[in-house]
Amino acid sequence: RHEIQAIHTAGHSKDHMCYFEPENRLLFAGDFYLGENLNGFMVGENIVEHLEGLKRLISLQPKTLFCGLKGRLDNATERISRKYDSWWKLGCRVRDMHNAGATRRKILKEAFGGEIFFFYFSQSNWGRRYMLDTIMDNLSYFQPGNKKEFLPYD
Numbered sequence: 001r002h003e004i005q006a007i008h009t010a011g012h013s014k015d016h017m018c019y020f021e022p023e024n025r026l027l028f029a030g031d032f033y034l035g036e037n038l039n040g041f042m043v044g045e046n047i048v049e050h051l052e053g054l055k056r057l058i059s060l061q062p063k064t065l066f067c068g069l070k071g072r073l074d075n076a077t078e079r080i081s082r083k084y085d086s087w088w089k090l091g092c093r094v095r096d097m098h099n100a101g102a103t104r105r106k107i108l109k110e111a112f113g114g115e116i117f118f119f120y121f122s123q124s125n126w127g128r129r130y131m132l133d134t135i136m137d138n139l140s141y142f143q144p145g146n147k148k149e150f151l152p153y154d
Helices: 047-059 076-099 104-112 128-137
Strands: 005-008 017-021 026-030 064-067 071-073
Touching: 005 047, 017 047, 047 076, 047 128, 064 076, 076 104, 076 128, 104 128
Parallel strands: 026 064
Antiparallel strands: 005 017, 017 026, 064 071
């Protein structure tokens, strides 16, 4: 009785999918969302694929988000837009610090607050350094013409 759209959202993993039910504007995001202020990645995650996936999800204007970590969340479009904006700003900050000659160590400390204990607890499989690495590998993406501006949503 419901139409479900599959949306490819690589970034967290190459094969990650989100599912959208357009009539009620429900988004089932699996592990793609996980919160607005997350600033760490697993080994192999890609910031550009994440940002492009977030743009696709925002364009659907979902009302309710079902997150694998946080459960049911209202104001889905706003939440996803804030995540996109925060990661875009972080990428630009890393770009600017790199262009000013900052070392990776300094960028990790100042832009990310350093590494966290979970890096060691995860046996080095998840950390802020991996998010920094993918931003550094994609500095050319963080140019003003690539930023998507979103209008406020109800």
